[in-house]
Amino acid sequence: MFDRTAGSHAVELLKQWNVDHIYGMPGDSINELMEELRKVDIRFIQIRHEETGALAASAYSKLTGHIGVCLSIAGPGAIHLQNGLYDAKKDKTPVLAIVGQVASESVGTDTFQELKLESMFEDVSVYNRRVQTAEQLPDMLNQAVRAAYAEKGPAVLVVSDDLFSTKIKRDQQMTSPEYSEPHIRAAQDDLTKALELLQSAKKPVILAGKGAQNASDEVVAFSKKLNAPLIASLPAKGLIPDDHPNNLGQLGQLGTEPAEQAMKQTDLVILAGTAYPYREYLPEKAQAIQIDIDPRVIGKYYPATVGIVGDLGPALSWLTDQIGERNPAFLNEFKEKRAIWHDKLQTDIDKQTDKLQPQQVLGEIQQVMERDAVVSLDVGSITIWTAKYLQLTGQKLVLSSWLGTMGCGLPGALAAKLAYPDRQAIAIVGDGGFSMGMQDFVTAVKYELPMIIVVFNNQKLQLIEDEQKMTGNKPTNVDLANIDFAAFAIACGGEGYTAKTREELQDALSKAKASKRPVVIDAYVEDISAVL
The missing domain is CATH 3.40.50.970 (Thiamin diphosphate (ThDP)-binding fold, Pyr/PP domains)
Known part of the structure; x- marks a missing residue:
């Protein structure tokens, strides 16, 4: 050579x-x-x-x-x-x-x-x-x-x-650019022990995480056979369609009331591809089955009664095949609560107010969001609003989950358009998060990456203010100097629109959806606490 x-x-x-x-x-x-x-x-x-x-x-x-x-x-x-x-x-x-x-x-x-x-x-x-x-x-x-x-x-x-x-001089190739993904088969003894717990449980609940990324069909089939409510961690939002009748939504500070209630009442929680870390939102004493490919996380944040180390899909398929007839009473109870909860959310979205409210903006985004869109979600109060009010029914969600770093929304949208050029990319960002790295909006313009960036502009760090109040402190240094984000977008060579009313927002989103250029919508929203 x-x-x-x-x-x-x-x-x-x-x-x-x-x-x-x-x-x-x-x-x-x-x-x-x-x-x-x-x-x-x-x-x-x-x-x-x-x-x-x-x-x-x-x-x-x-x-x-x-x-x-x-x-x-x-x-x-x-x-x-x-x-x-x-x-x-x-x-x-x-x-x-x-x-x-x-x-x-x-x-x-x-x-x-x-x-x-x-x-x-x-x-x-x-x-x-x-x-x-x-x-x-x-x-x-x-x-x-x-x-x-x-x-x-x-x-x-x-x-x-x-x-x-x-x-x-490379006379001989020492290594090769190859990687083989391991497929881990769960131990039969562990599966059998888990099956025994499933057969005796009266109120099982499934908590699915991002480990369900390639096993969403198996998770849904397992939920149907077990007659168990489904809850998704935030990174798993969208992996199980939000409109599935068994899906109660997310858990925790950004979760739903039915999910919180189901987790309090369950006698068996199945942690499917998640090492959910927020112990305060998990049951006090319920038994647990945890399925994960990483043995280091089994029992890490919640005491697992049975740990199953292996690929989630095959493990759930085996358990689904073995489960007998299940009483649907517990699931049906929470299907009804889920329906009431979703009606409440829709009422929040539909209500008429003088100023735009965050949930109303999400309701309008829902109307223009395409079935295969990629949603890049930033960190802050918009994370909580989006978890509750935006319904993902086939779309992909990308966010900074474990680190929770502000400023991830725009980079996620850039990555989305490079990964899937023909799909719609929507970034949902706060004014605090977007301003941390908004200079790279010009990168989207330069490389002709059309995207819709919706800035929830309330001139403050809303979630930080909420947290300061929750600790009993007086909010301090949370107000932000305002930026004309629409003018900034135009200055970068993109499109920019300001929306202070629902009609202006609808018009801006309609134009943004039809555009072939990157668009920033500067949506002025009321500074309402996201911690409801």
């Missing part, structure tokens, strides 16, 4: 790993890699802040299951990646960060922009190595990607830029 640069080998391997785009910002410690990327058909998405790139890479991975890739220079660029990489770590999704470093001969001399990057990334990563020689680069890249998939988290590869341009 003729001599080629280590960088050319690296980008070829990225293609073989089916990487079709990378988020990053060029700079002096990755210039040689940029030269290699220029020569291949991997799309480089130039972002305006590395945090956006890392959050978008994480969101892309959550949406598709494929590895998301981001790139940064040494020093300040590397620091900016941290928030997005921690988001990927906490939500257990594979991301590769290629991080430039100062020239090889300068490492350790405390030169300009040099940091101890391996130390800085140690906590956030499942793989964290600095490439010492050009010959190592291809094989270490394969190791990094494989580790990201296997351990479901961020892999960090630190590379001095001069190594990318160094020629190496």
Whole structure:
């Protein structure tokens, strides 16, 4: 094999790993890699802040299951990646960060922009190595990607830029760009023990998490056979259609009354693909069956009576086949409560008020949202409003679940349009979250990524105010200086609309849905507590 640069080998391997785009910002410690990327058909998405790139890479991975890739220079660029990489770590999704470093001969001399990057990334990563020689680069890249998939988290590869341009001879391929996803069969003894609990339970409740991503049909079939109410964790919202009669909605601060009541009354909770952490919303003494592919989370937040380690779909299918006839009384009771609850929510949406209210905005979004849309949800009071009032019946939802980082809405929408160019992308954001990274709206404009961004503008950090009040404190420093988000969108080359009435909002959403450009709708809403 003729001599080629280590960088050319690296980008070829990225293609073989089916990487079709990378988020990053060029700079002096990755210039040689940029030269290699220029020569291949991997799309480089130039972002305006590395945090956006890392959050978008994480969101892309959550949406598709494929590895998301981001790139940064040494020093300040590397620091900016941290928030997005921690988001990927906490939500257990594979991301590769290629991080430039100062020239090889300068490492350790405390030169300009040099940091101890391996130390800085140690906590956030499942793989964290600095490439010492050009010959190592291809094989270490394969190791990094494989580790990201296997351990479901961020892999960090630190590379001095001069190594990318160094020629190496690859006479023999040492490793390959291949990863085989394991399929874990549950132990028969554990399944049998779980079946015994199911047969004796009078009021079982299923709590499904994002582990149900590829097993939603099995979860629904299990619920029907067991005659058990279904509750979904927020990351699982939409995996079980919100309009399914067995689905009581979410649990906890952002949950529904029927879900809370069912969980209080249950005598057996089935944790299906979730390690739900909020103990105060789970039963006090009920028995529990927990099914997860990760043995480390069995009983981690709730005392599992029976733990089943294995793929969720096959485990639930076996249990469904074995369950006998079940009394539907408990489920029917909560179907009625669910119907009453949904009528209440619809009344909230339909009521006429002088000022726009958050639930009314969500009701209007519901009207323009397409069946296969991708909804990117930011963090704050809008998370609670959306969980309660927006019905997902086939759409995908992406959010920062475990880290809960504000500013994730726009990066999620960018990732959605790159993952699914033909699908509608809607970002639901607060004025606080959007303003944390709104400069990258121009990225959507530059790459012609049409999306609808609805900003819930109440000029305050509403959820923080609610929390301060709940602790008995006087709200302080929660008011935000107002920004004309519509004017900002127009200044970036996109479309912007201001909505202060329901009619203005309906008109803006209609125009946004028909547009081929990125759109920001600045929706002025009342500052109503989301903690109901």
